[in-house]
Amino acid sequence: MSHGCxxxxxxxxxxxxxLHTLASQEYEDPQVRQDMVRVAxxxxxxxxxxxxxxxxxxxxxxxxxxxxxxEIFRVLIEHDNLRLELxxxxxxPPLWHALASSTDFSDNSYASxxxxxxxxxxxxxxxxxxxxxxxxxxxxxxxxxxxxxxxxVNCNVVNADGETPLHVSCTVGLPSLTTALxxxxxxxxxxxxxxxxxxxxxxxxxxxxxxTSNDTTSPHTIDTFRETALHRAIRNKNxxxxxxxxxxxxxCEGNKADLLLTPDLNLRDSDDLTPLxxxxxxxxxxxxxxxxxxxxxxxxxxxxGCSLLHLAIQVKNPEVATFxxxxxxxxxxxxxxxxxxxxxxxxISEGFGEVVGLLCTHNADINAHPGSDPPLWKALSSNQEDxxxxxxQVPSPTPTDENCEEIAVFLIRSGCDVNAVRRPGPxxxxxxxxxxxMTPLHLCCSWGxxxxxxxxxxxxxxxxxxxxxxxxxxxxxxxxxxxxxISLLLSHPALDLTIRDKAGVTxxxxxxxxxxxxxxxxxxxxxxxxxxxxxxxxxxxLHLAIQKKDMESLLFLLSINVDMHTRTQDQHSLTPLHLATxxxxxxMIVRNLLLAGHGAIKELTPQKQTVLHLAAAHDQPQLASIYxxxxxxxxxxxxxxxxxxxVAVKEGHLAMVKVLLTESNINAGAVNLxxxxxxxxxxxxxxxxxxxxxxxxxxxxxxxxxNSVDVEGNAALxxxxxxxxxxxxxxxxxxxxxxxxxxxxxxxxxxxxxxxKTLLFRLLDVLSGEPPWSEGELCMxxxxxxxxxxRKHHCRHCGRILCNRCSDKDVPILKFSLNKPVRVCQTCxxxxxxxxxxxxx
Numbered sequence: 038m039s040h041g042c043x044x045x046x047x048x049x050x051x052x053x054x055x056l057h058t059l060a061s062q063e064y065e066d067p068q069v070r071q072d073m074v075r076v077a078x079x080x081x082x083x084x085x086x087x088x089x090x091x092x093x094x095x096x097x098x099x100x101x102x103x104x105x106x107x108e109i110f111r112v113l114i115e116h117d118n119l120r121l122e123l124x125x126x127x128x129x130p131p132l133w134h135a136l137a138s139s140t141d142f143s144d145n146s147y148a149s150x151x152x153x154x155x156x157x158x159x160x161x162x163x164x165x166x167x168x169x170x171x172x173x174x175x176x177x178x179x180x181x182x183x184x185x186x187x188x189x190v191n192c193n194v195v196n197a198d199g200e201t202p203l204h205v206s207c208t209v210g211l212p213s214l215t216t217a218l219x220x221x222x223x224x225x226x227x228x229x230x231x232x233x234x235x236x237x238x239x240x241x242x243x244x245x246x247x248x249t250s251n252d253t254t255s256p257h258t259i260d261t262f263r264e265t266a267l268h269r270a271i272r273n274k275n276x277x278x279x280x281x282x283x284x285x286x287x288x289c290e291g292n293k294a295d296l297l298l299t300p301d302l303n304l305r306d307s308d309d310l311t312p313l314x315x316x317x318x319x320x321x322x323x324x325x326x327x328x329x330x331x332x333x334x335x336x337x338x339x340x341x342g343c344s345l346l347h348l349a350i351q352v353k354n355p356e357v358a359t360f361x362x363x364x365x366x367x368x369x370x371x372x373x374x375x376x377x378x379x380x381x382x383x384x385i386s387e388g389f390g391e392v393v394g395l396l397c398t399h400n401a402d403i404n405a406h407p408g409s410d411p412p413l414w415k416a417l418s419s420n421q422e423d424x425x426x427x428x429x430q431v432p433s434p435t436p437t438d439e440n441c442e443e444i445a446v447f448l449i450r451s452g453c454d455v456n457a458v459r460r461p462g463p464x465x466x467x468x469x470x471x472x473x474x475m476t477p478l479h480l481c482c483s484w485g486x487x488x489x490x491x492x493x494x495x496x497x498x499x500x501x502x503x504x505x506x507x508x509x510x511x512x513x514x515x516x517x518x519x520x521x522x523i524s525l526l527l528s529h530p531a532l533d534l535t536i537r538d539k540a541g542v543t544x545x546x547x548x549x550x551x552x553x554x555x556x557x558x559x560x561x562x563x564x565x566x567x568x569x570x571x572x573x574x575x576x577x578x579l580h581l582a583i584q585k586k587d588m589e590s591l592l593f594l595l596s597i598n599v600d601m602h603t604r605t606q607d608q609h610s611l612t613p614l615h616l617a618t619x620x621x622x623x624x625m626i627v628r629n630l631l632l633a634g635h636g637a638i639k640e641l642t643p644q645k646q647t648v649l650h651l652a653a654a655h656d657q658p659q660l661a662s663i664y665x666x667x668x669x670x671x672x673x674x675x676x677x678x679x680x681x682x683x684v685a686v687k688e689g690h691l692a693m694v695k696v697l698l699t700e701s702n703i704n705a706g707a708v709n710l711x712x713x714x715x716x717x718x719x720x721x722x723x724x725x726x727x728x729x730x731x732x733x734x735x736x737x738x739x740x741x742x743x744n745s746v747d748v749e750g751n752a753a754l755x756x757x758x759x760x761x762x763x764x765x766x767x768x769x770x771x772x773x774x775x776x777x778x779x780x781x782x783x784x785x786x787x788x789x790x791x792x793x794k795t796l797l798f799r800l801l802d803v804l805s806g807e808p809p810w811s812e813g814e815l816c817m818x819x820x821x822x823x824x825x826x827x828r829k830h831h832c833r834h835c836g837r838i839l840c841n842r843c844s845d846k847d848v849p850i851l852k853f854s855l856n857k858p859v860r861v862c863q864t865c866x867x868x869x870x871x872x873x874x875x876x877x878x
Contacts, residue, residue: 047091056089060104074112081116095125098113102151121157132157158188168194171205173185174205193224201223203266210273212278215282216285225282229263231262263307265306267279268304276323302333303334342371345357350380353391355392403428446489446492455496455498456478476498477493479504482526490525501536527563541572548560569603576606578590586621610643614640617630631663647669650675661693661696671701674709680703683713711747717753719734722760728764731772744778744809752774752780754769755786761796763796801835807833810831812838818844834862844861847860
């Protein structure tokens, strides 16, 4: 080397340079090892290129990390021109080997030092599109994955199969990594693509068949896709990962997190199953309970209109069917197909009698559906006597014949016990019906036996008696719409209208639920405060009517002058008008609330948001127009000093932005706590229509200040460029945005680190007029401070302020009508002389 030999000559056979050979050898003698370190140092000083790849595409850094050559590593890491993103033949950069081969991630570890040197934690393997985080999770290297999450890694990279690292973590079962990814902003609602393999479907195509396979790695015979991470965790029975996702959902809801990051428990995979369906299908009853507690919809239906209860009955799975019924599944939900069968009809059709009794005790309708025979007749005609024997024990809502009622009245007048409750007979006979604790008054109020009810009341029947569900006779009379019996009971002086059943429903609530306004009015005539009762979720009847878009109930409540300013007694504390804006979106409901509620439009949420903020957040431009017509404070700001326009542009609601800019005088230049005006917010959170929104801005406000900066010194163009919003960048540049604006961290669009400068070159190419000139005390290219010896110059094409050395090119700019050569920077010179080809240099 001292005599000038080449230190970069590679061997023909394996392409190794001397530095490769030295790095691949293991020297046991300490003195020899130290000598070789000095040789490596000398090679580098003599110009050895550590980035040369051998025939296996490995650089010297690959070999050093793989072979744990610490002394040589510390020599190499000081090299100024290391290309740490180079991948070997298997597609891995050196950082992968550092992560995969060690459990030490301290500041002095290979991985930490490589990242500090500039190795990307977001490196993607070309063949599969998988990031390092994918690979670490797939290999079960949880500690390494947790280390990467502390290094600002992008946790939402999607591989060729549509999997994020969160999918892989939940598949393998890495709960700590799953929790860390969720905390870092991993989207739990991403769904996989059609090529993603999961686990084999049961041979009988039974969605509730018990999964006996212990193999969690083999691909499916029939692919299941559109899976969320929660689907994967459940299919692979990784309960700790399931718990992590559910805990994250609770956290998001408690802290009003971004809806996109809140786990959606009702997304369906390609088998048309929600996570709840998958849990039940794999026999994970405990997991199913946790999902229901977290808010999973037990009554959601598939494309054929089948609920989970329908599916359980179809495949004759009594355990799943019983679980669903006992946990609140709708027992009268009818299929869209197969003649609109209810669960009870389906039990008879499939010859599945195990849960018929349970369905009946959970209010399954045993009457005939229009156009079909009664369930009892269906059971008898198909010789299913076991089912028929259950159905005949169920009291029918149809009034019994007059002779039986006369006998009942005779027995009452003869001194029978009018308050006796139904109890099991000898040996526990009587079934579930015998345990309902109903008195004769309960039964008569259910069946509509008016004369018998009159006789029972006259002979001392307890009007406030409770059955097994804590329901009073009045509950049953209202549920079965027996108007005359309701009037009889309300006339009783001892009647207690505050009694709630086990579901928390009062008689007034029962009347409202069944839209029995006549009964509700009668109850209010006796108890004026009945309409202001709250349920266990903190909602009163007006709140519920708005949520359900129940116009009839709403108008009824408004007609009785219910309090229009009551707030929900939950963490949201919303008024009726707030609820109408966020949940119903109904113009009719909103207009009626505004007419009835003086001052309701001025009320704020706990976050100080007006109804205009809420309309902007939920893309309700028609409601916004109504609020503007009714005098809403258009420039009101929330806790973060955002006005409605900030909210609308953040969510990408184009129609809402048009309404605010064209129908109001909203302050479009207002800044929030981060010093950002709406255009900054648009650039910081760009949606697909961000460019269209910007054009609306500039059309409505032609002189809008495009170059104002936030508290970090970011202009809108810089934010859009950093977010990769190319169309928005073009709109801003064409409209005169300054290209050279530099933030407080010294970042501008020319030095921001991106994989390719294509967007920058295209922005420079679309310039049609001289942009505004930048100002500053430093050269925007090399950072040299201006002074007596270093004069300020401007690039006449991009407007940046530069020193003489960085603007030493001269070229005419014909598109600016500058026909004589003018001073430009190197980048603009390339664009002006090479055009589209400039990006390849």
